[in-house]
Each structure stands twice: as C-alpha cells, then as structure tokens.
Amino acid sequence: MNTAKIHYERVPSWGYIGMTMLIAVLLTVVPVPEAIQYYWPDWITLVVFYWVLVLPAHLGVMFGWINGLIEDVITFSLLGQHALGKALIGTLAAIGHKKFRLFNFLQKIFLIFILQSINIAISAWTNHLAYGAPVFMQMWQPALTTALMWPVVSFLIDQLDPRYG
Amino acid sequence: MPNHVFTLLYRFVFVAILTIALIILDHRTTYFDWTRSLLSNINTPFNTVLTVPVRMGTFFADYWPNETLRQRVEFLEIENQQLLAKVQKYDALEVEKNRLLVLFSASQARGDVSIKMARIIRTELQGPYDQRIVIDHGSRDQVKLYQPVIDSNGVIGQLSKISYNHSVVTVITDASHATPVEVLRNGLRAVARGTGSSQVLSIPFLSFQADIEVGDVLVTSGLGEVFPAGYPVAEVVSIQGLAGEPFLSIEARPFAEMNKVKNILLLDQPLLVRETAPPVDVEMFENARPDSAAADESPEPVESTEPTESGPQAVQAQ
Numbered sequence: 001m002n003t004a005k006i007h008y009e010r011v012p013s014w015g016y017i018g019m020t021m022l023i024a025v026l027l028t029v030v031p032v033p034e035a036i037q038y039y040w041p042d043w044i045t046l047v048v049f050y051w052v053l054v055l056p057a058h059l060g061v062m063f064g065w066i067n068g069l070i071e072d073v074i075t076f077s078l079l080g081q082h083a084l085g086k087a088l089i090g091t092l093a094a095i096g097h098k099k100f101r102l103f104n105f106l107q108k109i110f111l112i113f114i115l116q117s118i119n120i121a122i123s124a125w126t127n128h129l130a131y132g133a134p135v136f137m138q139m140w141q142p143a144l145t146t147a148l149m150w151p152v153v154s155f156l157i158d159q160l161d162p163r164y165g
Numbered sequence: 166m167p168n169h170v171f172t173l174l175y176r177f178v179f180v181a182i183l184t185i186a187l188i189i190l191d192h193r194t195t196y197f198d199w200t201r202s203l204l205s206n207i208n209t210p211f212n213t214v215l216t217v218p219v220r221m222g223t224f225f226a227d228y229w230p231n232e233t234l235r236q237r238v239e240f241l242e243i244e245n246q247q248l249l250a251k252v253q254k255y256d257a258l259e260v261e262k263n264r265l266l267v268l269f270s271a272s273q274a275r276g277d278v279s280i281k282m283a284r285i286i287r288t289e290l291q292g293p294y295d296q297r298i299v300i301d302h303g304s305r306d307q308v309k310l311y312q313p314v315i316d317s318n319g320v321i322g323q324l325s326k327i328s329y330n331h332s333v334v335t336v337i338t339d340a341s342h343a344t345p346v347e348v349l350r351n352g353l354r355a356v357a358r359g360t361g362s363s364q365v366l367s368i369p370f371l372s373f374q375a376d377i378e379v380g381d382v383l384v385t386s387g388l389g390e391v392f393p394a395g396y397p398v399a400e401v402v403s404i405q406g407l408a409g410e411p412f413l414s415i416e417a418r419p420f421a422e423m424n425k426v427k428n429i430l431l432l433d434q435p436l437l438v439r440e441t442a443p444p445v446d447v448e449m450f451e452n453a454r455p456d457s458a459a460a461d462e463s464p465e466p467v468e469s470t471e472p473t474e475s476g477p478q479a480v481q482a483q
Contacts, residue, residue, distance in 0.1 A: 025211065026211060026214060026215075029211055029215065029287060029289075030215060031215070031287065031288060034290065034363070034424060037290070060173055060176070061173060061176045061177050061180050062176075062180070065180050065184070070207070073201070073204045073205060073207060073208075074207070074208060074211065075289065075295070076205075076289070076295075076297060076299075076326060076333050077295075078188050078191050078192055079187050079188065079191040079197055079200075079201065080184040080185070080187040080188040080191065081188060083184050083187075084181060084184045084185070084188070087177060087180050087181065087184065088177065088181075091173055091174070091176070091177040094173050095170050095173050095174070126188060130188070130192045131341055133340065133341075134340075
C-alpha cells in the first residue's frame with residue numbers, strides 16, 4: 001500500500017469532508033470492548049490531519065478546533081479539553097504541510113505519533129488541573145494505534161472519494 | 166519564517182487563549198450549562214445510529230421466537246413468582262417497621278421510593294474520570310439532577326448531566342465519585358470511592374481495628390442524601406494491611422455490572438430535597454477527616470449538597 005500517493009491537488013467536496021468527520025465522530029463514540037478501549041485510536045485526529053494536508057489554505061486552526069469541540073460535546077468532556085489539542089494539530093499540520101506532504105508513510109506514522117502524544121498530553125493535563133485526575137502511561141497507548149491506523153485511514157479516505165482519479 | 170506561518174500561529178494563539186478561557190469558564194461556572202445542554206442534542210442522531218443493532222435484535226427476536234426466548238420467558242416467569250413472594254414478605258416487614266417506628270416515636274418514616282425504568286444508550290467506561298453511562302431519559306421525562314440510578318443487582322450511580330432527551334449517569338466507579346456506605350453485617354460506616362476501573366471500588370480511611378471482612382456486603386447508608394439507605398453497592402473482595410500505612414487498603418467489587426446491563430432504574434426518593442437542604446459546612450468535614458492530605462487530592466462529590474466554589478459540586482456540574 002503506497003500511501004505517499006495521496007492526491008493533494010484534487011478539490012474534494014465539502015460534503016465528503018463532512019461525511020468523513022461524521023464517521024470519525026461515530027467511531028469515537030461506538031462502544032468498544034474493555035480489553036481494547038485503551039488502544040482505541042483517535043479517529044478525529046487522523047481525519048483532521050488528512051484534510052489539513054489536502055487543503056492547507058482552507059483548513060487549519062479552526063477546522064481542528066471545531067472537530068475537537070464536537071468531540072468534547074459528544075464525549076461529555078469539559079468544553080475545550082479536546083478542542084485545544086486538535087487546534088494545535090491543525091495548526092502544526094498547516095504550517096508544515098509542504099514538508100509533511102513529501103513524507104513517506106513511515107515518517108507520517110512517526111509524525112502522527114508525536115502529534116497525538118501532544119494532543120493526549122494536553123487533554124490529560126486539562127483533566128489533571130480540573131479534577132486532579134491521575135496521569136499514567138496507559139493514556140498514551142492510543143497515540144501508537146492512532147499512528148498505525150494512518151495508512152489504512154488515508155487509503156480509505158482516498159479511495160472512497162467520489163472525485164478521486 | 167514565511168508570512169502564512171505567522172498568520173497561522175497568531176490564529177492558533179488567539180484560539181488557544183479563547184479555548185483556555187472556555188475550559189476555565191466551563192469548569193468553574195455554570196454559564197455554559199445551557200449551551201452544553203443545547204449542543205448535546207447533536208448526540209441524538211449518533212445515539213439512534215448506535216442503538217440500531219440492539220433495536221434490530223429486539224425487532225427480529227419478536228418475529229422469530231426461538232428456544233432461547235422461550236427458556237427466557239420461563240425463567241422470567243419463575244423469577245417473577247419468587248419476586249412476588251419476596252414482595253409479600255417485604256410488605257409485611259414494611260408494616261412491622263412502621264409499627265415499630267411509631268412505637269419508638271421516630272420523627273419520620275421513609276416514604277416509598279418511586280421507580281422509573283430507562284434504557285442505556287451508551288456506556289463510556291474508558292478513562293478513570295470518564296466512567297459514564299448515557300440513558301434515554303432526559304428533562305422531558307422529568308428526571309432530576311443527582312437522581313440515584315440502580316439496576317437489579319445494585320447501585321450504578323447518579324445523574325450528573327441532563328439534556329432534553331438523554332442524560333448522563335456518573336457511575337460509582339468513576340474516580341471522582343464516592344458513595345456513602347455501611348457494612349450490612351454490623352452497620353460500620355465507610356465511603357466507597359471509585360477507582361476508574363469498572364470492577365473495583367476502594368474503601369479508604371478504615372483503621373486496622375475496623376470490623377470488616379472479605380465477603381462483607383456494603384449497602385448505601387443514606388448519608389449524603391443522594392442514595393436512599395439500604396441499596397446494595399458492593400462486596401468486599403480484598404483487605405490488606407500494609408505496615409507503615411495508617412489505614413487498611415480495602416477493595417470491593419460493585420454488584421452492578423456497568424458494562425453488561427441494558428435497562429436501569431431511576432429512583433425518585435421523596436426525601437431527596439436538594440433545594441431546601443441546609444448548606445453543608447465543607448471545612449468542618451475537611452478538618453474532621455483523619456487524613457487531610459488524601460482529602461485534598463480528591464474531593465467527594467456525593468457529600469455536599471450546595472454548590473461550592475472548588476469542590477464536590479464542581480466535579481458534578483462540570
């Protein structure tokens with residue numbers, strides 16, 4: 001699977017972007033067995049990263065922020081808890097999009113691992129400051145699975161786009 | 166750096182400041198409760214989609230009754246008989262109790278508890294501070310904040326957020342939740358604190374002399390005025406006394422199976438009058454507690470009845 005071949009020059013429809021966001025949110029709240037819940041990837045991060053790389057001129061800070069806010073509302077978290085991290089991911093992806101586009105998929109996996117780790121840290125620290133919640137290593141396991149899901153997710157978003165090729 | 170990088174960074178800093186303000190306001194105040202309640206309605210289509218498999222299962226089961234279903238009906242009939250028998254005994258006991266209460270001229274006999282049945286839409290048992298269950302009853306069904314929630318086995322939790330057509334239950338295993346309990350065998354009072362794992366409650370602040378054994382059943386004590394007294398909460402599974410520690414480290418397993426139940430019961434207790442309850446002196450509790458360091462690091466949401474600036478209520482109201 002060569003995911004470096006994402007068609008960055010296409011103009012996707014807003015409807016399709018919205019649909020991928022919707023599916024990401026749905027996957028976020030779908031009930032998962034207790035055994036894998038600490039490995040459940042952050043689908044919203046993947047979708048945000050993907051679309052910011054495709055449309056860096058249009059999507060960036062606010063796209064990430066809105067996605068994060070939707071996640072906050074849907075998971076009943078503090079308003080802004082996920083929005084802050086997602087806005088940061090949107091910003092960094094938009095700033096570095098020229099470099100990131102040229103990354104091969106291993107480099108992208110590593111990049112997403114870093115970005116998602118920061119995202120989780122922000123969310124965990126917010127929880128810690130607000131409720132004194134403990135911060136422990138298990139919380140960062142989803143960063144790994146999120147990064148590993150990148151090839152699959154980007155491939156699927158590519159292939160299922162009606163305007164693709 | 167090129168120009169667009171600065172634009173993006175400025176924009177991010179602006180958004181970040183706004184978001185931090187939003188987090189603080191949402192955490193510290195109640196300004197955003199109505200917004201949250203309104204926004205929360207975007208959950209409705211997701212809830213509908215997520216419950217499709219369950220509803221389809223029920224739909225098909227209705228049209229193709231099979232052996233399992235027949236067995237289930239038989240089982241339920243038998244169980245119903247047994248329950249009816251037990252209820253008769255309960256009625257007799259109730260009469261007996263009221264007679265005794267009058268005899269001892271007790272100030273008030275507890276009224277009957279009315280029960281509402283609700284269905285679970287979603288369970289969120291991921292993180293230690295995200296132990297929540299979403300149910301299909303909301304403000305349109307006249308449910309109230311902090312209403313206790315049980316299943317057929319024991320206490321599940323209390324309502325912590327209410328929207329129009331659904332509400333959120335914070336379960337007793339949430340790390341920010343504490344349930345006032347007593348040991349059924351001898352009435353020893355304790356607090357069952359959530360740990361973040363749906364199978365474990367911890368019982369802090371019991372000294373080595375405390376009369377508690379493995380297998381003891383913990384029931385709600387009725388203190389804290391959220392849970393009515395006498396509902397089963399958990400069973401003690403392990404007691405460890407570590408040298409150098411001032412208290413026993415006790416673990417209990419809740420009776421309610423949070424990740425398996427489909428239907429839950431909402432209790433409506435006539436005694437539950439939060440609006441008129443006198444404010445609890447939180448500082449008095451803090452000082453009276455033997456381990457003040459531990460008390461500082463995790464406030465107990467159940468104990469307080471009035472919203473306070475930094476403490477129990479803030480956790481509940483979010």
